[in-house]
Amino acid sequence: MKAVLGVVLVVLVGLGALFLGYQSMHDTAITTENQIKKLDNESQVVLSTMTIQVQTLVGLNKQYTKGLQEVITAAVQGRYGDKGSQATMQWIQEQNPTIDAGRYMDKLQDIIIGGNKEFQISQNRKNEVCTNYETIRDTLVRGFFLRMAGFPKKDVLLLCQMVTDAATETAFKTGKREATIKE
Numbered sequence: 001m002k003a004v005l006g007v008v009l010v011v012l013v014g015l016g017a018l019f020l021g022y023q024s025m026h027d028t029a030i031t032t033e034n035q036i037k038k039l040d041n042e043s044q045v046v047l048s049t050m051t052i053q054v055q056t057l058v059g060l061n062k063q064y065t066k067g068l069q070e071v072i073t074a075a076v077q078g079r080y081g082d083k084g085s086q087a088t089m090q091w092i093q094e095q096n097p098t099i100d101a102g103r104y105m106d107k108l109q110d111i112i113i114g115g116n117k118e119f120q121i122s123q124n125r126k127n128e129v130c131t132n133y134e135t136i137r138d139t140l141v142r143g144f145f146l147r148m149a150g151f152p153k154k155d156v157l158l159l160c161q162m163v164t165d166a167a168t169e170t171a172f173k174t175g176k177r178e179a180t181i182k183e
Helices: 002-080 101-138 140-148 166-174
Strands: none
Touching: 002 101, 002 140, 101 140
């Protein structure tokens, strides 16, 4: 009787350990897939924010330039009339506002460089989590149990896709890279 009870106890402990292991792998997979989705969303926000900042700065510069042109036109017409100065010679040095393109370009470069760096960091973080999850799914025991549980539940291939540019994709497909700046 004690032997049967001992065998039953060992079987129950073994089944309990197996269930707890399965539950742990299941919960790890759920957590990892949710983290991948979060990191994918984070990458989208970083890229979108940089794009909006660049578009806003370019739009503001266009508005500033248009407004400046209107001010200069009004000043010249106010000074000389609609037809401008009709003098054969004029010894006047005009003092009109100027557009400081250097500050605008510096700010634009800062947004682009900073945004690209932040986007690179977010893509690297996502890639690290995706690689770790793929490794877990490829292992013998954990991968088997995860497949049995129906993982991946989310479209991990799409979520783990890295965002690149057409030139990079072409270089990796062909094995050849073209010069960045063409003459």
